Each structure stands twice: as structure tokens, then as C-alpha cells.
Amino acid sequence: MTTTLSTSRAASTPPAVPTRVRQSIRERVAPYAYVAPFFLIFAVFGLVPLLFTFYVALFDWNPIGERVFIGLDNFTRLLDDARFWNAAWNTISIWLLSTVPQLLLALGLAHLLNQARLRLAVFFRMSMLVPYITSVAATAIVFAQMFDRDYGLLNWMLGLVGVEPIDFKQSVWGSHLLIAAMVTWRWFGYTTLLYLASLQAIPRSLYEAAAVDGAGGWKQFRHISIPSLRPVIVFTIVTSTIGGLQIFTEPLLISRVSAVTCGPVRQCQTLTLFLYEQGFGQFQFGYGAAIGVALFLLIIVMATINYVLSTRTRSERS
Amino acid sequence: MKLRIAAPLVAIALTTAACGGGGGTSAQPSGDGKSFEFWSFTGIDQKKSVDRYQKENPGVQVKLTEVGGSTETAQALTTALAGGKVPDLVLIQGDDLPKFVQQPQNFHDLRQFGADKIKGDYLDWVISQSTAKGGEIIGIPTDVGGMAVAYRTDLFKEAGLPTDREEVGKLWPTWDAFIETGRKYTAATGKAFVDNAATSVFYQAVNQGPMKYYDPSGNVVYSTSPQVKTAFDLAIKAAQAGITAKQSSFSDGWSAGLGKGQFAVVSAPAWLLGQIERNAPDTKGKWDIAAIPGGAGNWGGSYLAIPKGAKNPKAAWDYITKTQSPQSQLEHFVDSGSLPTTPSVYKDPKLTGHKDSFFSDAPTGTIYTNSLLGLKPFHVGTDSAAIGQEFLNALENVEQGKGDAAKAWDAALANIKTAIGK
Numbered sequence: 001m002t003t004t005l006s007t008s009r010a011a012s013t014p015p016a017v018p019t020r021v022r023q024s025i026r027e028r029v030a031p032y033a034y035v036a037p038f039f040l041i042f043a044v045f046g047l048v049p050l051l052f053t054f055y056v057a058l059f060d061w062n063p064i065g066e067r068v069f070i071g072l073d074n075f076t077r078l079l080d081d082a083r084f085w086n087a088a089w090n091t092i093s094i095w096l097l098s099t100v101p102q103l104l105l106a107l108g109l110a111h112l113l114n115q116a117r118l119r120l121a122v123f124f125r126m127s128m129l130v131p132y133i134t135s136v137a138a139t140a141i142v143f144a145q146m147f148d149r150d151y152g153l154l155n156w157m158l159g160l161v162g163v164e165p166i167d168f169k170q171s172v173w174g175s176h177l178l179i180a181a182m183v184t185w186r187w188f189g190y191t192t193l194l195y196l197a198s199l200q201a202i203p204r205s206l207y208e209a210a211a212v213d214g215a216g217g218w219k220q221f222r223h224i225s226i227p228s229l230r231p232v233i234v235f236t237i238v239t240s241t242i243g244g245l246q247i248f249t250e251p252l253l254i255s256r257v258s259a260v261t262c263g264p265v266r267q268c269q270t271l272t273l274f275l276y277e278q279g280f281g282q283f284q285f286g287y288g289a290a291i292g293v294a295l296f297l298l299i300i301v302m303a304t305i306n307y308v309l310s311t312r313t314r315s316e317r318s
Numbered sequence: 319m320k321l322r323i324a325a326p327l328v329a330i331a332l333t334t335a336a337c338g339g340g341g342g343t344s345a346q347p348s349g350d351g352k353s354f355e356f357w358s359f360t361g362i363d364q365k366k367s368v369d370r371y372q373k374e375n376p377g378v379q380v381k382l383t384e385v386g387g388s389t390e391t392a393q394a395l396t397t398a399l400a401g402g403k404v405p406d407l408v409l410i411q412g413d414d415l416p417k418f419v420q421q422p423q424n425f426h427d428l429r430q431f432g433a434d435k436i437k438g439d440y441l442d443w444v445i446s447q448s449t450a451k452g453g454e455i456i457g458i459p460t461d462v463g464g465m466a467v468a469y470r471t472d473l474f475k476e477a478g479l480p481t482d483r484e485e486v487g488k489l490w491p492t493w494d495a496f497i498e499t500g501r502k503y504t505a506a507t508g509k510a511f512v513d514n515a516a517t518s519v520f521y522q523a524v525n526q527g528p529m530k531y532y533d534p535s536g537n538v539v540y541s542t543s544p545q546v547k548t549a550f551d552l553a554i555k556a557a558q559a560g561i562t563a564k565q566s567s568f569s570d571g572w573s574a575g576l577g578k579g580q581f582a583v584v585s586a587p588a589w590l591l592g593q594i595e596r597n598a599p600d601t602k603g604k605w606d607i608a609a610i611p612g613g614a615g616n617w618g619g620s621y622l623a624i625p626k627g628a629k630n631p632k633a634a635w636d637y638i639t640k641t642q643s644p645q646s647q648l649e650h651f652v653d654s655g656s657l658p659t660t661p662s663v664y665k666d667p668k669l670t671g672h673k674d675s676f677f678s679d680a681p682t683g684t685i686y687t688n689s690l691l692g693l694k695p696f697h698v699g700t701d702s703a704a705i706g707q708e709f710l711n712a713l714e715n716v717e718q719g720k721g722d723a724a725k726a727w728d729a730a731l732a733n734i735k736t737a738i739g740k
Binding site for chain 2: 081083
């Protein structure tokens with residue numbers, strides 16, 4: 001191999017100096033030009049609005065009235081606002097309730113779908129995507145009806161075995177569970193396929209060798225599958241942190257009357273809903289933007305914690 | 319769930335980026351004068367009025383959009399005003415109006431078209447709500463609420479209560495008597511009496527009197543106004559009496575409950591009758607309408623306004639004058655049940671003689687206008703809607719069995735203070 005390489009290098013005659021400079025400039029610029037569209041679009045639709053949000057957060061801004069510079073007042077008000085902490089707590093609770101089961105379920109399913117002897121494998125794998133491609137609004141409406149206190153399927157079935165109807169939407173835990181169930185249902189298939197793709201990249205011979213050495217299914221899963229999945233698990237944890245902290249549509253749709261507060265005591269109001277309520281319900285753009293900034297910081301903190309935790313466990317194990 | 323990191327931030331920023339100070343476009347209207355855009359909300363049936371107007375005025379095109387509920391429509395209007403692209407005419411619900419009246423520079427002062435000359439046609443306390451501090455009139459009232467109680471005659475009969483609307487009205491001269499009647503009903507049938515305490519008791523009682531959340535000079539007094547506390551305590555009492563179905567008004571369960579007889583009584587301002595009819599068409603003839611406990615009062619009502627940036631303000635104004643004249647409001651009432659804001663037609667036989675067949679031929683015109691006659695108007699302020707919502711939330715929480723009744727009042731006051739900052 002070394003010989004081939006050196007011959008090919010020797011064969012190409014070195015170009016004259018001017019061309020070489022021009023070419024190397026082009027070569028250096030080309031990659032940037034190729035990725036430029038992404039950065040331009042990101043700048044226009046991501047970075048500028050982001051910076052503008054920081055700017056808006058410094059004002060008492062009524063869209064149809066006045067705009068007064070108030071410095072960091074919106075942020076100090078936010079820290080004192082029980083509604084903000086309630087929304088932050090709801091968001092984290094719903095995120096945990098939806099992410100943990102979702103990732104575990106996806107791990108298990110991916111392992112099952114990766115079995116060599118599975119019949120109809122393609123069918124099962126494709127069906128994983130069905131919840132993902134279903135509109136989130138449709139999902140929310142169906143779930144809200146299933147979990148309804150008086151006319152819901154779930155309470156009807158509980159009623160058959162003599163359980164009193166449960167009002168999921170009105171209680172804190174009930175509404176969190178309901179929303180978490182929707183999120184889990186919608187995303188587990190997507191995550192499963194990510195894991196499955198990773199699993200498929202593991203050489204079968206590794207499993208066969210392990211089997212020969214006497215390792216059972218569980219041992220194979222723990223010592224071969226999980227370690228190879230680690231990068232993609234870190235990826236899914238980080239992305240589901242980002243997404244989970246921004247849950248909006250599901251709580252908005254399960255209670256359509258008091259939608260932006262998600263119930264009389266804001267029992268399932270998430271941070272994005274609170275942002276929407278303040279920004280577009282009360283039309284306090286400055287305060288809404290301050291909530292946006294707080295959410296942004298929270299996501300960065302949580303994602304970093306997740307990342308550090310999951311990479312640290314890897315270095316300890318290996 | 320992935321890659322949506324900046325979505326809410328983007329949404330906020332993009333909307334705000336588009337606004338350079340509200341309503342700056344007051345230049346010459348550029349429209350053709352023959353067509354105009356009209357934003358209404360759902361459930362109020364403006365289409366009938368638009369259709370009639372188009373038939374009588376051939377050649378004029380009205381582009382009617384039902385944006386959503388009344389709150390959503392007001393939100394869309396705010397965004398539109400901030401962004402500069404506005405409809406020519408918009409319907410604004412009474413509770414949402416104060417926010418806009420406070421910023422009159424966003425709307426045409428209707429006096430420039432001659433609103434001064436016709437303002438005497440309307441109930442003065444209603445038109446005063448759309449009059450800004452400087453005297454600008456930004457809205458012409460299309461309808462008012464008026465109050466009454468809708469009840470199921472078949473269920474009342476089963477419970478051994480009278481079914482005639484006069485006698486039923488006599489069962490509850492006061493809200494306390496109303497709650498007592500509820501106890502009797504629930505004891506006799508084992509079923510809930512009224513849909514909920516928050517809307518059907520609190521929201522009605524709080525609207526019956528001269529001082530609600532603001533005093534006449536516009537200071538917030540929600541925490542000290544006796545009218546508010548009395549209404550709140552009544553609702554707590556109703557919730558604790560176990561006579562409510564715990565169905566929040568307009569929720570899916572409420573709509574279903576109307577048809578299934580889950581409750582026998584709903585407090586029903588004039589505009590709610592259409593919703594009962596649409597949600598429970600099979601119950602035709604089983605409902606009737608009686609007077610509300612506590613007598614006079616009003617809940618709801620809407621206004622037509624012309625945003626400053628409208629392209630066809632003249633065409634929009636023509637629509638307002640033709641469809642909101644006393645005679646037209648009377649016709650709209652006969653068509654769709656919206657109660658006129660023009661007292662000159664209150665004695666018209668067309669109104670007094672109107673009977674609603676869905677509600678056992680109840681004389682809705684007479685019942686609802688009667689509830690307006692003894693009315694003592696109260697000041698509606700910028701935060702009236704937000705204050706009302708927090709009271710409703712606190713009551714609903716008690717009703718659902720989650721909140722402590724003894725602490726509910728203080729909790730509501732604290733929440734209002736956080737929400738509106740005073």
C-alpha cells in the first residue's frame with residue numbers, strides 16, 4: 001500500500017508556483033463555499049432572531065403601543081415569578097417522564113428488531129415510523145379523548161373493573177403522564193430506528209464469537225450492543241433534551257379551553273406555553289423574550305450536564 | 319422534537335422584527351372602495367349579516383374570515399396591527415376591547431365618518447366602552463349579552479320541580495335560592511344541577527352590579543369590591559354544595575354534557591343559545607329559558623372597528639352603518655339571536671314577539687332585554703379579562719377538588735397581582 005501511494009505521488013508532476021497558489025486558494029475556499037448556505041440560513045433564521053430576542057428582552061414592549069427600555073427588569077421579575085418556576089418544573093417533569101421510558105423502550109425494541117431470525121423484519125421496522133409521521137395535533141386530540149374524564153376510552157375500561165374515573169387533565173401527575181405518553185408514543189419509533197441503524201453496523205461475527213464463548217442474549221446486549229450504541233445514545237439524550245424542554249403542542253391541545261395555561265392552576269403549562277401566553281396572549285413581548293432567553297440557557301445547561309454525564313460514564317467504564 | 323432549538327425565539331423575534339411602532343400607516347387608503355376584508359370570530363354567525371348586506375348591495379365584495387375564537391381573533395388583530403397588514407373591518411369581543419381602546423392610534427376614529435350622529439342610537443353604557451380617553455370612538459356595538467338561565471324542562475319534571483318558565487324564575491330570586499334549588503334537584507335525581515360554578519355562578523353574579531374590577535374612574539379595585547367577593551363566595555358555596563357537573567364552559571366535556579343531560583341548568587347570555595343549539599341539536603324542545611337570579615346584568619357583546627391601516631375604510635364604514643342600524647340589528651336578532659344594542663327596537667313587536675322554538679318557544683327578546691333594563695353599568699378596564707380569568711381558575715380548582723376553598727380567594731388575588739402587576 002505504501003508503495004502505491006508513493007508512486008502515485010511521484011507520478012503527478014508538481015504544478016508551477018502561480019497555479020499552485022491560485023489552486024490552493026480555491027481549494028481552501030471551496031469547502032467554506034459548500035457549507036456557506038447552511039451558515040447563511042442559520043444566520044438569517046437562527047442567529048439574528050436569537051440575538052434580537054436578547055435585545056427585545058431588555059424592553060417593556062407592547063406591540064401596539066409603546067416600547068420602554070428597562071434593562072434587566074424582565075429577568076429579575078422572571079426570577080420572582082412563581083408561574084415561571086412552576087412552568088420550569090412542569091417542563092422538566094414532563095421531559096423526564098417522556099424521555100426515560102422512551103429511550104429504554106427504543107433500546108429494547110431496537111435489540112428485538114436486530115435479531116437475525118426475525119420474520120417480517122422490514123414490516124416491523126417501517127411500522128416504527130408510523131407514530132412519527134402522524135400529525136402531532138391528531139395525536140394530541142386522540143389522546144385527549146382517550147384520557148377524557150367522562151367519555152374517555154381509558155376511564156370506560158377502568159369503569160368495567162370498578163375503578164372510579166380519573167381526571168387526568170385536572171391533576172398535576174395525571175396531566176404530566178398524559179403528555180409524556182403522547183411524546184413517548186410519537187418519538188419512540190424514531191429513536192428505535194436510530195439505535196437499530198447503529199446496531200446493524202456491529203459485525204455479526206462479534207455476537208457469534210460471544211455466543212461461542214457462552215454469552216447469553218442479555219450478556220451480548222450489555223457487553224456488545226450497549227457499548228457500541230453509546231455515541232448514538234448520547235446523541236438521542238442531547239436531542240431529546242432540546243426537544244423535550246420545548247414541548248408545546250401537546251399541552252396546548254389537550255385542554256382547548258384554558259389552552260395557554262393548560263388547566264386552572266397551570267398544572268401542565270410548559271415553558272414554551274408560558275412564553276406564548278406572555279408574548280402572544282398578554283402581549284408583553286419583552287417579558288416573553290426574557291422567558292425565551294431563560295429557556296435557551298436552561299437547554300444549554302441541561303444538554304451540557306447530559307453530555308458530560310454520558311461521556312464520563314464511558315471513560316470510567318473503558 | 320429535534321432541531322427545534324430556536325423555534326419559539328424565532329417566532330417572537332420575527333414578529334417583533336416586523337413592527338416598527340403600531341399603526342404608522344395612516345396614509346391615503348389605497349383600496350378600490352368596492353371590496354373589503356372582514357375578520358370575525360366563530361360562533362357569532364356574522365355570515366348571515368354579510369350575506370344579507372351583499373344581497374342588498376350588489377357589486378360590493380366582503381371577504382369574511384372567521385379567524386378563530388374571540389380571544390384568538392383579538393390576538394391575530396394585535397399581531398396584524400403590529401405588523402402593519404390589517405383587515406378593513408374587525409369584530410372585537412367586549413372583554414378584549416379595552417386593550418385596543420387604550421391605544422386608539424391604531425384605529426380610525428369613527429367620528430370622522432359620522433359616528434357622532436348615530437351614537438345616540440346605541441345603549442350609552444355600551445358605546446362608552448368603545449370611546450377612548452380623548453373622545454375617539456373606535457367601535458360600534460353589534461350586540462350585548464343580557465342574562466338568563468337555560469334549563470331542561472324534562473329533567474326538571476323528573477326531579478319534581480316546576481317546568482313553567484315563570485314559576486322556575488320564581489324558584490330563584492337570589493343566588494342562594496338558586497343553590498338551594500340545586501340541592502333539591504341533586505337530592506331528587508342524584509345528578510348534577512348546573513354545569514359549573516365558575517362560569518354559571520361567579521361570572522354571572524359578578525356582572526350584576528355597579529362596580530366590578532374597576533371603580534368608575536378606572537382604578538383597579540378587584541380585591542376590595544364587595545360585588546366581586548360576594549360573587550366569589552357564592553361560587554364557592556355552589557361548588558361545595560356538590561351540585562355542579564364540574565364541566566368547564568365550552569370544553570369538549572361540556573358540549574357533550576349538554577346533549578346527554580349531565581346537568582339541567584346553564585347560565586346563558588343571549589349569544590350562548592346558539593351554542594347550545596349547535597352542540598346538542600337532539601335536545602330541541604327540551605330546553606326553556608327563565609330569569610336569572612339577582613336580576614339585571616350583562617355578559618359579553620362585541621364591537622366592529624376599522625384599523626388605521628385599512629385599505630377600504632369607507633366601504634367598511636358603509637357596512638357598519640347599514641348592518642348596525644336599529645332595524646338591521648333587529649333583523650339580525652330574528653335571524654341569529656344576537657341581542658340588539660339599540661334600545662329603540664326593544665319594544666318592537668318583532669323583538670318582543672320573537673319566540674325561539676328550540677327553547678320551547680321562549681320569548682327570548684323580552685327575557686333578555688328585561689335583564690338589560692335595570693342594569694347598572696360598570697367600568698371595564700385593560701386587565702378585566704385577565705383578572706376574570708384568574709378568578710375563574712381559582713374557582714375551578716376548588717370545584718375540581720384540588721384547591722382549598724378557604725385559601726382560594728387569597729390565591730386568586732395573589733395570582734392576579736402576579737399577572738397584571740397591581
